[in-house]
Amino acid sequence: MKRSPTPTRDTGANTPPIAVILAAGKGSRLEQIRNGTPKPALKLLGLSLAERTITTFSAAGIHRFFVVLGHEADQVRAHYQQIAARRHCDIEFVIAEDWKLGNGASALASAKKLDGTPFLLTMSDHLITPSLIERILLARPEQGEISLAVDRDKTGVFDVEDVTKVATSDDRVVGIGKSLEEWDAADTGVFFCTNALFDALRRAHKQEKYSLTDGVRNLAEAGKVNAVDVTGEEWIDVDTPEAFGEARRRLLASLTKGGQDGYVSQRLNRPLSTRLSAHLATTGITPNQITVISFLISLAGAGLLSVGMFATGVLGGLLVQAASVIDGCDGEIARLKHISSPRGAWLDTILDRYADMAVTLAVTFAYAAVHPGPLPWIIGFLAAFGFILASYVTKEFGIRMGEPYPNDVLNRLKRRDLRVFIICLGAVVGRPFEALTIAGALTHLCVIGVLIKGWKRSASPGR
Amino acid sequence: MKRSPTPTRDTGANTPPIAVILAAGKGSRLEQIRNGTPKPALKLLGLSLAERTITTFSAAGIHRFFVVLGHEADQVRAHYQQIAARRHCDIEFVIAEDWKLGNGASALASAKKLDGTPFLLTMSDHLITPSLIERILLARPEQGEISLAVDRDKTGVFDVEDVTKVATSDDRVVGIGKSLEEWDAADTGVFFCTNALFDALRRAHKQEKYSLTDGVRNLAEAGKVNAVDVTGEEWIDVDTPEAFGEARRRLLASLTKGGQDGYVSQRLNRPLSTRLSAHLATTGITPNQITVISFLISLAGAGLLSVGMFATGVLGGLLVQAASVIDGCDGEIARLKHISSPRGAWLDTILDRYADMAVTLAVTFAYAAVHPGPLPWIIGFLAAFGFILASYVTKEFGIRMGEPYPNDVLNRLKRRDLRVFIICLGAVVGRPFEALTIAGALTHLCVIGVLIKGWKRSASPGR
Structure with missing residues (x-):
C-alpha cells in the first residue's frame, strides 16, 4: 500500500x-x-x-x-x-x-x-x-x-x-x-x-x-x-x-524555450542573441540599457534607410536587423540574472513600436522622394498601421477572451522578427520599399486572420 | 447584543x-x-x-x-x-x-x-x-x-x-x-x-x-x-x-455611470447616444449591427473628407462625429438588454481602429493633394501612429502592471471621442488637416505621459 x-x-x-x-x-x-x-x-x-x-x-x-x-x-x-x-x-x-x-x-x-x-x-x-x-x-x-x-x-x-x-x-x-x-x-x-x-x-x-x-x-x-x-x-x-x-549550457538553452518566438527569431535571431547574451551577462550592462541601445541602432538604421541610396540602404537594413537580434538580449539577460521586471517589458514593447514607425517612415520617405504621388505614402501608411495593429490585436484578444493568443502560424507571420528581416533583405537587394509593401500586406492578412479567429472564438448567444 | x-x-x-x-x-x-x-x-x-x-x-x-x-x-x-x-x-x-x-x-x-x-x-x-x-x-x-x-x-x-x-x-x-x-x-x-x-x-x-x-x-x-x-x-x-x-429613467442614467468616458463623450456623445439607445432598444437591431453601421458611417465620412472640398469636408466631419455618437449605442443597448459579449467588445474595438485609420488617411490625402512634398504625409503618418498607440499603451499598461490604466486627464485627452470631435470641428471650419495635426500632437503628448507614468509605476529593484 x-x-x-x-x-x-x-x-x-x-x-x-x-x-x-x-x-x-x-x-x-x-x-x-x-x-x-x-x-x-x-x-x-x-x-x-x-x-x-x-x-x-x-x-x-x-x-x-x-x-x-x-x-x-x-x-x-x-x-x-x-x-x-x-x-x-x-x-x-x-x-x-x-x-x-x-x-x-x-x-x-x-x-x-x-x-x-x-x-x-x-x-x-x-x-x-x-x-x-x-x-x-x-x-x-x-x-x-x-x-x-x-x-x-x-x-x-x-x-x-x-x-x-x-x-x-x-x-x-x-x-x-x-x-x-x-x-x-x-x-x-x-x-x-x-x-x-x-x-x-x-x-x-x-x-x-x-x-x-x-x-x-x-x-x-x-x-x-x-x-x-x-x-x-x-x-x-x-x-x-x-x-x-553543463549548468551554463543548460541556462543558455533555457532561453530559447517557451515556443513564443517567430520563425526568424527561432532560427537566426535567438541563436545569435543567446551567444551575445552569454558574454553581455558577465558585464555590468543592464537589460534596460540594451533595450535603449537596440532602439538607438534601429533609429540609426532608419536614418540611413531614409537617405535612399543603395549603400546606405544596405547598411541601414543590416543595422535594423542587428537591432532586432540585440533586442532579444535584454530579456535573455534579465532571465539569466533573475532581474526580469514589468518595467523592462514595458520599455521594450513600447520602444519596439516606435522603432517600427521610424523604419516604416524612413523607407516610405526615401521611396516617395523619387516616386511622386500619394501611392507610396498610402502604402507606407497602411504598412505602419498594420504593424502596430498586429501587436494590438493579440493584446486585445488576450484581454477580451481571457487567454493569450496562441503562437500559431498567423501570429508568427505577423511578428516583428519577420517583418524586420524582410525589410533588411529588401534593403540588401536595393528594394526596401517593395519589401515593406510585402511585409505590410502579409501583416494585414494575418491581422484579418486573427480578427476572424477572435470573432469565432467569442461566439456567444444573444448577440 | x-x-x-x-x-x-x-x-x-x-x-x-x-x-x-x-x-x-x-x-x-x-x-x-x-x-x-x-x-x-x-x-x-x-x-x-x-x-x-x-x-x-x-x-x-x-x-x-x-x-x-x-x-x-x-x-x-x-x-x-x-x-x-x-x-x-x-x-x-x-x-x-x-x-x-x-x-x-x-x-x-x-x-x-x-x-x-x-x-x-x-x-x-x-x-x-x-x-x-x-x-x-x-x-x-x-x-x-x-x-x-x-x-x-x-x-x-x-x-x-x-x-x-x-x-x-x-x-x-x-x-x-x-x-x-x-x-x-x-x-x-x-x-x-x-x-x-x-x-x-x-x-x-x-x-x-x-x-x-x-x-x-x-x-x-x-x-x-x-x-x-x-x-x-x-x-x-x-x-x-x-x-x-422611473425604472426607465434609472436604467438610462446607469449607462452614463462608470466614469470611463472621455470629455466629449461625457458631455455630448453620451447624452445623445443614450436618447438614441432608448429608442433603438425597443427595435430588433442588435448591438453588433450598430457597431457595423457606425463603422460604415465613419467610412462614408472618410470618403467625403478625402474629396478635399469645403462642403464635402463639412458633411464628412459631421458624419464622422455622428458615427462616434452612434458608436456609443452598441454597448448601451447590450447593457440595457443584458446581452454584452466579448465578441461585441472585440468587434467594436477593432473597427474603431480601422475607422481612425480611414479618417486619418482621408484627411491627409486631401491635404497632400494640394500641398506637395512629404510633410503632410509625415504628419498624417505620425498622427495615425499616435492614435493607435494611444489605445495600445493603455492595454499594454493593463497587461504589464496587472491593473487597468485609470481614466485620468491623460487618458481622457487621448480618447477617441475627443480626436474625432476635434477633426469634425476642423472640417466644419474648413481646416480638417490642421485639426488632425492638433489631435495627433495632443495624442502623442498624452502617450508620452502614459509611458512616463508606466515607467514610474513599474519601478522595481535590480533593473
Missing part, C-alpha cells in the same frame, strides 16, 4: 518555511575556475551560485534563510549580505565550527537557530527551479520524518558517477549513497526537514560519520524519509568544472 | 439556491401601459420585466428558477419558456390556484416543489441588481428563520407611500407593513427563505390573511426574520406607470 506523505495543515503550515543553505564547504574540485573566489560567490553567467539559489527560493515564495558558513566564512557572509540587500530577503548566518568534518556537521550547526518547525534544506551549489521547490513544499513532513526531492529519470542526471543515488520503495527512501548499486532515483539535494534530521545526524556523528547522507540513511533505514518525486524539473549539482559548463 | 445571521456552511451551502419568482398577480395598476400584455412580459427598454429578473439572477450565479403562475398563466408560462431557451437557464412552473387571495397564497403554492433547502424568493416585477442578490446570498438563514433584504436609505426609496416598510432592531425585523408608522428600512422584495416561511403563511391563512407580508410579520414577531442590509443597491418595484417611468 502506498503511504503518502500527508501534508499536515496544523501549526505554521501556511507561513512559508525557512530555507537552510549549506555554504560551508571548500569546493576544492572547482578550485581551477574559482581563482580564489569562494564557491558560493562564483559567478555563472553573471550571477553567483549563491544569488541563483536565493532568487530561485524567492520565486517560490521563500524569503527567509539561514546560511551555514565554514570555509572563508567572512567572505561568504559578506557576499550573502550583499544579496540580502539587493534581493530584499532576510538572511541570518550560523558558523559551523567543524565544517571540515563533513556537510552533516555543517547541517547540524543550524539546529540551534531553528525553533522546531519544519524547514527546507539545500546546498549553495545546487541549481534548481522554483517549481521544484513548490513541489517539495507540498510534501510537508510529519513529525519524526523528512522529505527528499528525488529525480526518477536516471538518464537525465548529469554525472551519474558522482550523484547521490537513492533507492525507494513506493514513496519511501530505503537506501541512499553515492556507491549504491541498486537505485531508482537521484538525490536532488533539496529537503523538507523536521528536527528528526538533527537527531539522526547526532546518531551518525557518534559513529564518526559526518556527511548529510549518513544522517539521511539513518532515517531512511527507519522508514522516515519521504521520496518526493520532482522528475522533470531541471537541477544540477555544480561541484566540478564539467558540471559548471 | 448584536445577533448576526450566521451563515451555515453545512448542507448545500455551496450549490446556489433555487430562486422562486412570484408571477401570479394581475398587475392591475399597470393596465394602462400593458395593453393586454401580461405584466411579466411587459417590455422595459427592449427587455421584459421577467427577462430582466432572470438575467439579473443569472449574473449572480443563480440559474434554476420556480415561477409561480396565476393570472394569464399560459401566456406567462410561454414567455418564461422563451426566456429559458434564450438564456440557457432552468425554469419550472407551479400554478397557484388561489393566487387571487394574495401573494402569500401564491408563495405558498411553491412549497410542494421545494425540497426543504433554503431558497431565494422575489417578485417578477421587482428590478434589482446582481450585487443585491450576492449580498443576500451571504445571509443564508438558519432553520426556522428567513432573511429579508432591506434598504435603510429612506430618502432613496421611490414611492414612499406604497413601499412595504420595515422596522428593525439591530439586524432583526420587528415590524413590517405598508402602513407602519415607525420604520427605518424598506422591504426590497428579495428574501432568502427556509420552509419556516410556509409554516408562517399557513398560520396567517388560518386568520384569513393572505399576503406575503402577513406571513413575514408572523415570523418577525417571533424574532425569526434577519434584516439584511443592502443599502446602496438599486431596486424598484415596478407596479405603477410612475414606477415604470
Whole structure:
C-alpha cells in the first residue's frame, strides 16, 4: 500500500518555511575556475551560485534563510549580505565550527537557530527551479520524518558517477549513497526537514560519520524519509568544472524555450542573441540599457534607410536587423540574472513600436522622394498601421477572451522578427520599399486572420 | 447584543439556491401601459420585466428558477419558456390556484416543489441588481428563520407611500407593513427563505390573511426574520406607470455611470447616444449591427473628407462625429438588454481602429493633394501612429502592471471621442488637416505621459 506523505495543515503550515543553505564547504574540485573566489560567490553567467539559489527560493515564495558558513566564512557572509540587500530577503548566518568534518556537521550547526518547525534544506551549489521547490513544499513532513526531492529519470542526471543515488520503495527512501548499486532515483539535494534530521545526524556523528547522507540513511533505514518525486524539473549539482559548463549550457538553452518566438527569431535571431547574451551577462550592462541601445541602432538604421541610396540602404537594413537580434538580449539577460521586471517589458514593447514607425517612415520617405504621388505614402501608411495593429490585436484578444493568443502560424507571420528581416533583405537587394509593401500586406492578412479567429472564438448567444 | 445571521456552511451551502419568482398577480395598476400584455412580459427598454429578473439572477450565479403562475398563466408560462431557451437557464412552473387571495397564497403554492433547502424568493416585477442578490446570498438563514433584504436609505426609496416598510432592531425585523408608522428600512422584495416561511403563511391563512407580508410579520414577531442590509443597491418595484417611468429613467442614467468616458463623450456623445439607445432598444437591431453601421458611417465620412472640398469636408466631419455618437449605442443597448459579449467588445474595438485609420488617411490625402512634398504625409503618418498607440499603451499598461490604466486627464485627452470631435470641428471650419495635426500632437503628448507614468509605476529593484 502506498503511504503518502500527508501534508499536515496544523501549526505554521501556511507561513512559508525557512530555507537552510549549506555554504560551508571548500569546493576544492572547482578550485581551477574559482581563482580564489569562494564557491558560493562564483559567478555563472553573471550571477553567483549563491544569488541563483536565493532568487530561485524567492520565486517560490521563500524569503527567509539561514546560511551555514565554514570555509572563508567572512567572505561568504559578506557576499550573502550583499544579496540580502539587493534581493530584499532576510538572511541570518550560523558558523559551523567543524565544517571540515563533513556537510552533516555543517547541517547540524543550524539546529540551534531553528525553533522546531519544519524547514527546507539545500546546498549553495545546487541549481534548481522554483517549481521544484513548490513541489517539495507540498510534501510537508510529519513529525519524526523528512522529505527528499528525488529525480526518477536516471538518464537525465548529469554525472551519474558522482550523484547521490537513492533507492525507494513506493514513496519511501530505503537506501541512499553515492556507491549504491541498486537505485531508482537521484538525490536532488533539496529537503523538507523536521528536527528528526538533527537527531539522526547526532546518531551518525557518534559513529564518526559526518556527511548529510549518513544522517539521511539513518532515517531512511527507519522508514522516515519521504521520496518526493520532482522528475522533470531541471537541477544540477555544480561541484566540478564539467558540471559548471553543463549548468551554463543548460541556462543558455533555457532561453530559447517557451515556443513564443517567430520563425526568424527561432532560427537566426535567438541563436545569435543567446551567444551575445552569454558574454553581455558577465558585464555590468543592464537589460534596460540594451533595450535603449537596440532602439538607438534601429533609429540609426532608419536614418540611413531614409537617405535612399543603395549603400546606405544596405547598411541601414543590416543595422535594423542587428537591432532586432540585440533586442532579444535584454530579456535573455534579465532571465539569466533573475532581474526580469514589468518595467523592462514595458520599455521594450513600447520602444519596439516606435522603432517600427521610424523604419516604416524612413523607407516610405526615401521611396516617395523619387516616386511622386500619394501611392507610396498610402502604402507606407497602411504598412505602419498594420504593424502596430498586429501587436494590438493579440493584446486585445488576450484581454477580451481571457487567454493569450496562441503562437500559431498567423501570429508568427505577423511578428516583428519577420517583418524586420524582410525589410533588411529588401534593403540588401536595393528594394526596401517593395519589401515593406510585402511585409505590410502579409501583416494585414494575418491581422484579418486573427480578427476572424477572435470573432469565432467569442461566439456567444444573444448577440 | 448584536445577533448576526450566521451563515451555515453545512448542507448545500455551496450549490446556489433555487430562486422562486412570484408571477401570479394581475398587475392591475399597470393596465394602462400593458395593453393586454401580461405584466411579466411587459417590455422595459427592449427587455421584459421577467427577462430582466432572470438575467439579473443569472449574473449572480443563480440559474434554476420556480415561477409561480396565476393570472394569464399560459401566456406567462410561454414567455418564461422563451426566456429559458434564450438564456440557457432552468425554469419550472407551479400554478397557484388561489393566487387571487394574495401573494402569500401564491408563495405558498411553491412549497410542494421545494425540497426543504433554503431558497431565494422575489417578485417578477421587482428590478434589482446582481450585487443585491450576492449580498443576500451571504445571509443564508438558519432553520426556522428567513432573511429579508432591506434598504435603510429612506430618502432613496421611490414611492414612499406604497413601499412595504420595515422596522428593525439591530439586524432583526420587528415590524413590517405598508402602513407602519415607525420604520427605518424598506422591504426590497428579495428574501432568502427556509420552509419556516410556509409554516408562517399557513398560520396567517388560518386568520384569513393572505399576503406575503402577513406571513413575514408572523415570523418577525417571533424574532425569526434577519434584516439584511443592502443599502446602496438599486431596486424598484415596478407596479405603477410612475414606477415604470422611473425604472426607465434609472436604467438610462446607469449607462452614463462608470466614469470611463472621455470629455466629449461625457458631455455630448453620451447624452445623445443614450436618447438614441432608448429608442433603438425597443427595435430588433442588435448591438453588433450598430457597431457595423457606425463603422460604415465613419467610412462614408472618410470618403467625403478625402474629396478635399469645403462642403464635402463639412458633411464628412459631421458624419464622422455622428458615427462616434452612434458608436456609443452598441454597448448601451447590450447593457440595457443584458446581452454584452466579448465578441461585441472585440468587434467594436477593432473597427474603431480601422475607422481612425480611414479618417486619418482621408484627411491627409486631401491635404497632400494640394500641398506637395512629404510633410503632410509625415504628419498624417505620425498622427495615425499616435492614435493607435494611444489605445495600445493603455492595454499594454493593463497587461504589464496587472491593473487597468485609470481614466485620468491623460487618458481622457487621448480618447477617441475627443480626436474625432476635434477633426469634425476642423472640417466644419474648413481646416480638417490642421485639426488632425492638433489631435495627433495632443495624442502623442498624452502617450508620452502614459509611458512616463508606466515607467514610474513599474519601478522595481535590480533593473
